[in-house]
Amino acid sequence: MNIWETLGIAETADQEEIKNAYRSKLLVTNPEDDPEGFKILRAAYEEAVKAASSFGVSGGRKGAGGSAENDDEEGNETSDESVEDAELSEERFLDPQTGSDFKKCIAKIYGEFYKRIDSAEWNRLVETDFATSLDTSEEAMNIVLSFFMGHIYLPQHIFRILVDAFGIEIRRKELSQRFPKDYIDYFINNAIYPDVLDYRFFSGPENADxxxxxxxxxxxxxxxxxxxxxxxxxxxxxxxxxxxxxxxxxxxxxxxxxxxxxxxxxxxxxxxxxxxxxxxxxxxxxxxxxxxxxxxxxxxxxxxxxxxxxxxxxxxxxxxxxxxxxxxEKFEAAKDDLMKLAHDRPYDNYIRGLIQKCNSLIIETNLKKIEELSSEMDDHENGETDNKDSDNNDGLINSEEVRNASESDKERQIHRLKIDTSWAYYQSFAPREAVKLLESMEPFPDEVIEYNNLLGRSYLLVDENLKARKCFLIWMDQLENATEKDEKQQRRKPYVNYLLGATYFNEKDYQTAEGYIDNALRTEHEEIIVSYEMKCEILYETGRYSECLTECEQVLARKENFVAQLYIAKTLFRLGNYQMALDEVAKVKSIFPYSVVSYKLEMDIFLTVDQYDDVLRVAETYRKIKPDSACCSMMESEVYMNRDKDYEKALGILSAINPDDDGCDIEDLGEYFFVLARCLEEGGQLEKAEECFKKVLSHNERDIESHRALGRIARKRLKFNEAIDEYTKQIELAPKDTDYIFRAITYKILGKYSEAEKDYETVMQFTDPAPYIYTLAAENQLMLNNYKEAVELFIKGRDGAENDMDKLRAWKGLAAAYGLNEEYDKAFHEYEELVKDRGYIADIVFPYEELLSARGRFSEAEALVSRLLYGSQKVDEKVFTRLCRMKCRAGDIKGAEAIYKRAGDEGIKLRALAFYLGHAYLSIKDYAKAEKFFLQGMEGSEYTAYSELAEAAAGQFGGKTRFKRYKELFEKYREINDKNTETLVDAARIARVEKNYTEAEELLLEALRQPRCKHCTQSCCGEAYKELVKVYLGMKQKDKAKEALKQARRYMFYDFWLEETAKELGVN
Known part of the structure; x- marks a missing residue:
């Protein structure tokens, strides 16, 4: 064994370096999880210390058991432990005064074996003033923890004294931030679990090894x-x-x-x-x-x-x-005892394995008994008797009792057997078998609660949420009607609320689920931990990450918990803190290393940062626990797709997975279908890919990526630049009008409007185009700000339209073009005619409303758009958003807030509404409310409002720190989106707030030179002009402010702040 390679350092005589290397290695090699590895590490450490001592270097001291313990506070103490003992007087040994004294006391007691295992010695030490004083007890504890990092042979009862004296178990979380978490757990566990042998029975010479x-x-x-x-x-x-x-x-x-x-x-x-x-x-x-x-x-x-x-x-x-x-063969008795053990040790896999063994034996035995009893009842109905003895060694049912039981008793016995067997199926993760068995019986009145409890929970596992909810409601009804004397059943109400919440959680109705979970948490009860766990999950799924982290920490403060630790890791991953997330995953696995979910999360993190070899490594590790893991197969397929572009190999792996198999360990089947769909799409199997993306939506209808993918698949070509190249080649060889048209459409998608214009002109000049070509060309002219030309083309497209759809498209375009060309009367006329001809459809009403609002005709706009509420077009969210926007534009902030509240009560997403209210409050300098609404608008959204938040914070007393934080966040965002019109306006806003007016002006003028933002039809940015007004007002340049105001009113249309400012500046 090369001791230096084991420690991970070069050969050295520096005992402090050796000690630090040893402690570093303890982070990944601890005696509890890897006793063999720890022994190798420990031996290497001791050998290294001996080698260093032989060099004669005065860098450390040799402690009991051969470990080097350097004490910087005591200067150049270089003597060995025996000299230290001599230096420590009897008075100081009994009453240590300094950290050095206390450490020498520990070393002295530990160095004499029979003192080491004597409770009286350690009780005396931890009761000294140094160990108990408020001023020094913390130092004493640190010395204890540091010392026993390198001295491991201490009996359980002494560990118990030390853990209790310094509150180490209570302070587990805090101490895990200062020492390796595995070491703190190891220290505490040594006080709980018995030693490999009982130290108290040792005998032999004092100086023996x-x-x-x-x-x-x-x-x-x-x-x-x-x-x-x-x-x-x-x-x-x-x-x-x-x-x-x-x-x-x-x-x-x-x-x-x-x-x-x-x-x-x-x-x-x-x-x-x-x-x-x-x-x-x-x-x-x-x-x-x-x-x-x-x-x-x-x-x-x-x-x-x-x-x-x-x-x-x-x-x-x-x-x-x-x-x-x-x-x-007393399987039920065995399981009952094991379930009690599992309650206190939920992550003990040996106990879990024994429970599974019991369940398998119960299932096998009970099914035979059910068949036997059912056969006897059938024989009785047919007038036959069966005097055969039955093999029955499990003590559940005596064969003699079976033969003599009445038919009613036998039916009850069958019921009991079916319920017990279903519990065994449920606990063996075979809920479909439990459902099948339970659905074959009708419960007796005294079985209704247990029956619906078990059946509902089994339905829950197979995602039959409506059926599960029905069972739980029956259970709750039974509890409501139960007598107050039945305290045991009454105490189950909070748990039933949890189960009801779980049915809504599975349906992703998190708001309703949270209501039930909060109800369950109001009363302390035996199963309360599962409600706390689901609360963490709900906060995570609803994007309330800060609350989620807080809730998880509170759960962990109660007791070590797999779910809470997992959701800390998941939240950090979602927030982009990948290294911290990996650290937390390690903690999750230390709690229960047999669940796939922690390994899955670890693989997700590595996949996100393109560390594909690590994904495969983690998958290989988990396969040692579950060789046929479908989850690992799915993750491996992603590696082959993303790294190797080997879609055929990936598809082969994915196709071999049976998502309906009870043994499938993929938690989110929607994710499986998403990965499969991606693979099919990349492999060119678009029809099958579309089917799979739809399956994803059947699991999660809000899956944005799947909606996006379905839209992408709907287009025949995906790579637009390559498409243009292909059209150009075709035009060069044998041009046709369709080649020009498709190339023009592709140019427009890429924002190359001038190139598209040339192709449309070619088609219109040299061919007799279909009327819809005029409409396409007109839409392209709008993007070039050629509104007059667009009007002429839209008229041709409308008047010559060959079908109703083409006519409507051209007609709506014409109305919009008149508005943009500032021919408002004509625009209103076209919209009125459109409504008369087509009715109040959203595609007409919304642009009509925008024009009315732009001209300050808010009452008409509100009446118009309100017609769409609660209609068959299902555009309530857009209606509420527009109502709120027009109220804010008009300066009716109270009215806008009423719309906001009403929308919230209707379950409408409030992000856009919150942004409008934030801007409105910013305009009237109510900065606190502005900040509140911008934060609400950003929650779970891809849009940012850092510059607005910075202005809101700057306007508040004590907001300086928040302003700085928002500005820093904006700067990070700007690094990615620099030169974007919106980003330039945001940067100017912050510069204005800091009174850097010249910089703000330059940024805004640059913004006005940028191409228009996506989906914007205005030729200039009204928001940039509005901000420019504020800058010039700050610079006290009224003439420039007036000119900017005129442009802002032109391109932003009606805005109450602009109108009020116009009055103050005397602008008509």
Whole structure:
């Protein structure tokens, strides 16, 4: 073994560097999860310290057990531990005054083995003034934690003293920020779980190598667990020759004999030990194990009961009792005991495995009994009797009782069996089988609650949310009608509220779900943790990330929790904090390393940052737990698509996945269909891709990417520049009008309007085009600000239209073109005629309303657009948005807020409305409300309002810090969107707020030279002119302000702030 490679450093005599390297390695190699790796690391550390000491370097001290502990505060103390002991007076040992004294006390006690395991020594130490004083207790705790990073051979009862004295378990979270989390968990767990051998039974010389003995015994214990008897024999011989004695070695000999099937010899030895050490826990446990191996179950049970009488919470004995029940075929009793254990140890995979074993055996046994009872009832109906004995060793139903039971009793027995079997299916993650069995029976009145509880929860797992909700409502109705005396059932109401909330959560109705969950959280109850977990999930899914993190932290403050830790990681990932998210994923896996969701999240993070090899590495790691993981297959396919562009290989992997299989571990099937759809699309199978994207929407109708993909697939060509190249080649070889038309359309998509204009002109000049070509050419002229030319073309398109759709498109374009050309009377006339001819359809009403609002005719605009509310066109969100916008433009902020509240009550998305209100309040200098609405508008939105937020913050007392933060956020955003018109206006706003008027003016003039923003039909940016007015007012240049105001009114149309400013400046 190369000790320096193990520590990850070059050969050195600097003991401080060695110590730091050792502590760094402890972050990834801890004794609890990797005992073998830890031993190698520890050995390398000790050897490195010895090597460094031999160099004669005065960089550190050699502590007990051979570790180097440097104490910078004490200067150049270079002597070894024995000299330190000599320097520490008896008075200072009993009452340490400094950190150095306290550390020497620990080293002295630890260095003398029988003092090390003496509770009195440590109790005295932690009760000294230095350990308990407010001024020094924190330093004392840090010294303790630092010391035992390098000194690991300490018994459980001493760890318990230290954990309790310094509140280490209570302060787990805080201390995990200062020390490696795994180390803090290791320290606490050492105070909870028994040692590999009981230190209290050691005997031997004071100066013997007890640490070495314990280390070798740990090797023996590992060999016993691995069943390697050859290594066991070697270690037993080695330890047996030691002058150190401990009955643990004799116990190990007994276990070795059991593995060799020499049961009688093992039993004789353990009985002798039991007589010598009558209340030794490990001896009693071993005796029970020997009896179990000999199938002497009664005596095994007596041994475990005896151990439990001495230590009622002894985990090993409780598990052995359950295993004994399984051997005795008392499966229900075994499961009941294991479920109690699982309640306290929810992430113990061994206990989970035993529960699964019980469930499998219960299912197998009960199905046979159901078949037997059903057959007997059928025989009875046919006048036959069945006197055959049935094999029934599980104690659930006595065969004699079955034969003698009345038909009613048999039916009840079948019901009980079906319900118990369904519970076993449900707990075995086979909910469809549970549903099938439960749907085959009609519950008796006294079974209604349990029946609907179980059936509803099974429906929930198969995504039958309406059916599940019906069951839970029946359950709740039963509880409402239950007598107050039935306290046990009454206490289940909060849990039923949680289950009802879960049905809405699955349907992505998070608002309703949250109402039920909040109701469940109002009352403390046994299952309250699941409601807290779902609250975290709801906050995450609704984009309330800050609240989600806070809620998760509060859950973790109660108890270690997989879901809360997971959603911290997911939230950080969603916020783009990838490294922090990975750190949190590690914590999730440390809680329960067998769930795919933490590995999936880790793969998602690596996939996001294009670390494909890491994705494959994580998948390989999880496959050691679940070799047939569908989730890992899906993630591997993404690597082949994104990295290798090997869609055929990816498609082969994805096609092999059965998403309907109960064993499928893909949590979100919508994601599976999305990945499959992408693969099909990239492979050119557009029809199948479309089907898959629709399946995604069946799981999540709000999936924006799938809607976008469906739109993309609807277009025949996706790569527009390549399309133009192809059209150009075709025109050069054999030009046709359609080639020019499709190239013009593609140019327009790319924003190359002048090139598109040339192609349209070619078609119109040299061919007799179809009328709709005039309409397409007119729409292109609008983008070139050639409004008069657009009017003429739209008229040709409308008057010559060959179908109703083409006529409507041209007619609407004509009305819009008149408005843009400032021929308002003609524009109003066309819109009025359109409404008369086509009715109040959104595509006509909305542009009509915009023109009315632009001219300040808000009452007419409001009446017009309100006609669309609650209609068949389902445009309520757009209507509310426009109503709010027009109120804000008119300066009726109170009215706008009323619209905002009404829209919220209707369940309308409020982001756009919030932005309009934010701008309105900014205009009247109500900065606090402006900031509130901008923040609401940005929540979960891709749009930003950092410059507006900066202005709002700057206008408030105490807002300087927030202004700085918003400005920094804007600067980061600007790095990506520089030279964009909107970004330039935003930058000018911040410059104006900082009174950098010249800079603001330059930015705005540059903005006015930019191409128009997407979807904007105005030739100039009215918002830029409005901001320019404010800049010139700040510069006290009224003439320039007036000129900018005229342009702002022209291109922004009606705006109450502009109108008020016009009055103040005397502009008509």
């Amino acid at each position: 007890y640490d070495g003995y314990i280390s070798r015994y740990a090797d023996l214990d590992q060999a016993i667990k691995a069943g390697n008897t050859d290594i066991q024999d070697e270690l037993i011989e080695e330890l047996g020759g030691s002058e150190i004695k401990n009955p643990a070695l004799s116990i190990a000999v007994c276990r070795n004999l059991v593995q060799k099937k020499r049961y009688d010899e093992a039993l004789d030895r353990i009985r002798e030990l039991d007589e010598k050490y009558p209340d030794h826990r490990d001896i009693i446990l071993c005796m029970g194990d020997i009896y179990m191996a000999m199938d002497r179950f009664g005596e095994a049970g007596e041994s475990f009961d005896r151990l439990l009488s001495l230590e009622p919470e002894n985990l090993a004995a409780r598990i052995r009792k359950s295993e004994l029940y399984i051997k005795e």
